Amino acid sequence: MFGFAKNKSSAAPESKTRSVRHLIAMHSGGSVIWTPRNYRNLIREGFMQNTIVYRCVRMIAEAAASVPVTCENELVTNLLGAPNLEQTSAGFFEDIYGYLLLSGNGYMELVELETGSYQMHVLRPDRVKVIIDKSGRPSGWEYKVGPRKVRLFKDFVQGRHPVLHLKLFHPDNDHYGMSPVEAAARVIDIHNAGGAWNKSMLDNAARPSGALVFHSQNADRLSEEQFQRLKSELEQSHQGKDHAGRPILLEGGLDWKPMALSPTDMDFQNGQHAAAREIALAFGVPPMLLGIPGDNTFANYQEANRAFWRQTILPLVQKTTSGLENWLRGWFGDQLVLSVCADRVPALQEDQSGLWKRISEADFLSDEEKRQFLDIGSANNKKCNQ
Numbered sequence: 001m002f003g004f005a006k007n008k009s010s011a012a013p014e015s016k017t018r019s020v021r022h023l024i025a026m027h028s029g030g031s032v033i034w035t036p037r038n039y040r041n042l043i044r045e046g047f048m049q050n051t052i053v054y055r056c057v058r059m060i061a062e063a064a065a066s067v068p069v070t071c072e073n074e075l076v077t078n079l080l081g082a083p084n085l086e087q088t089s090a091g092f093f094e095d096i097y098g099y100l101l102l103s104g105n106g107y108m109e110l111v112e113l114e115t116g117s118y119q120m121h122v123l124r125p126d127r128v129k130v131i132i133d134k135s136g137r138p139s140g141w142e143y144k145v146g147p148r149k150v151r152l153f154k155d156f157v158q159g160r161h162p163v164l165h166l167k168l169f170h171p172d173n174d175h176y177g178m179s180p181v182e183a184a185a186r187v188i189d190i191h192n193a194g195g196a197w198n199k200s201m202l203d204n205a206a207r208p209s210g211a212l213v214f215h216s217q218n219a220d221r222l223s224e225e226q227f228q229r230l231k232s233e234l235e236q237s238h239q240g241k242d243h244a245g246r247p248i249l250l251e252g253g254l255d256w257k258p259m260a261l262s263p264t265d266m267d268f269q270n271g272q273h274a275a276a277r278e279i280a281l282a283f284g285v286p287p288m289l290l291g292i293p294g295d296n297t298f299a300n301y302q303e304a305n306r307a308f309w310r311q312t313i314l315p316l317v318q319k320t321t322s323g324l325e326n327w328l329r330g331w332f333g334d335q336l337v338l339s340v341c342a343d344r345v346p347a348l349q350e351d352q353s354g355l356w357k358r359i360s361e362a363d364f365l366s367d368e369e370k371r372q373f374l375d376i377g378s379a380n381n382k383k384c385n386q
Contacts, residue, residue: 039126046181046188047102052276053181053188056283056288060312067317068341070384075118076332083120095122096166097316101283104177106166108324109152110331118331123163130175138175141165159330166323179322180207184282185289191275218354270294284312302350309347312339321344335343341384 006310046053071077083092100106101121107123123143131151133139140153152162167177181188274292283337286304287295298304317340325338342348359365 042179042181043102043184045192046185048265050192050279052191052279052290053184053283056180057098059289059308060101060283060316061094062090063309063313064097064317064320065090066345067345068384069317069321070341071338073332073336076328076336076338079118079120085119089124091123092120093184093320096320099125100168100177100179100316100320102179102181104168104170104179104182106320108166108313108327109162109163110164110327111162112331127161132175138165151288155330161330164323164327165345166205166320177289178233178301180282180284187278187282190277192274194272194275229369238265252271275316284308305347306350309345314342339384344384 022293037307047057048054059071069080072078077322081089083089087095095107103125105128107125107128109121109123111119111121113119123141127144129142130138131140131142131153138154140151142149142151144150154161168179170176170178198375273292276290276292277295278310280287280290280292286298286308288298288301298307321338321340325336328338330337
């Protein structure tokens with residue numbers, strides 16, 4: 001699945017300048033730095049068992065992967081179009097964006113083949129550990145699958161690093177990013193617990209729990225035989241969805257006293273919607289796009305969709321493209337430029353039409369100045385419009 005690129009040098013050049021990185025080195029100990037939380041729990045509880053998180057990640061990853069990114073370098077263009085033999089461009093970038101959202105970290109490996117061609121592969125973040133050198137900066141990565149490990153070191157001499165590490169901002173960690181799932185972990189627990197509670201209610205005839213109170217002048221409590229018989233009767237005849245609505249016959253001084261609050265008292269549905277809105281907020285997805293009621297931030301679906309693209313998708317794509325461009329320059333030259341073709345995004349066509357109208361009606365601008373504002377005739381614009 002992943003290649004082992006040969007590195008000519010992994011040693012960092014000596015530096016005589018003072019740096020706060022030395023303090024980080026004293027803290028980290030110059031070795032492998034482990035991920036600070038359980039990634040498997042995050043994806044299991046957050047993504048695999050929560051519909052809101054699942055939909056948010058899918059929406060963002062698929063939308064971001066659909067944004068065209070172009071380059072004048074034909075070799076890089078082909079690499080972006082077909083990163084490897086197993087994945088298309090859309091599938092490759094969906095994986096990157098998905099891992100970035102779920103773990104706060106995304107890793108790509110670039111492999112140079114014997115034929116002179118290149119391939120890019122996505123590395124699972126839970127299998128990657130950052131290696132820290134004595135200067136306090138990352139010098140490579142350790143990738144582990146089962147008992148097998150491989151270390152991929154940076155080439156500081158040529159600037160050709162085998163791995164690109166993308167990460168979201170984390171205020172309390174120097175080497176790993178923080179995912180929206182981690183920020184919304186408590187709300188996700190609330191949402192999951194609400195779903196589990198609702199399921200339990202349905203399994204128990206959709207009735208709140210209560211207590212059977214024993215009143216008798218002849219005895220203070222039920223005998224052991226009476227208690228076991230009553231317990232067995234309740235479990236077999238009155239619990240579960242198949243026994244919903246069955247009347248219970250109380251005898252011998254027994255009385256039913258409800259103890260739990262009703263779903264109406266707990267405002268269950270509104271609580272679930274409030275938790276869902278907070279989860280969507282952490283991911284930057286307008287709740288209206290997820291069908292969550294109670295959100296009046298946007299006048300209509302179209303406005304919410306444009307805000308989603310402008311405030312969530314495009315910044316994420318720009319961040320990823322900038323990191324990818326800087327990484328690939330070490331392999332394909334410092335003149336390499338990657339361009340995000342935002343004007344080809346259907347959801348933003350109305351904004352683009354408004355920009356064209358405002359520029360065309362600006363009488364104080366010459367035709368040449370209008371072309372410059374609209375980036376007409378540039379190589380990047382031609383590439384985006386192909």
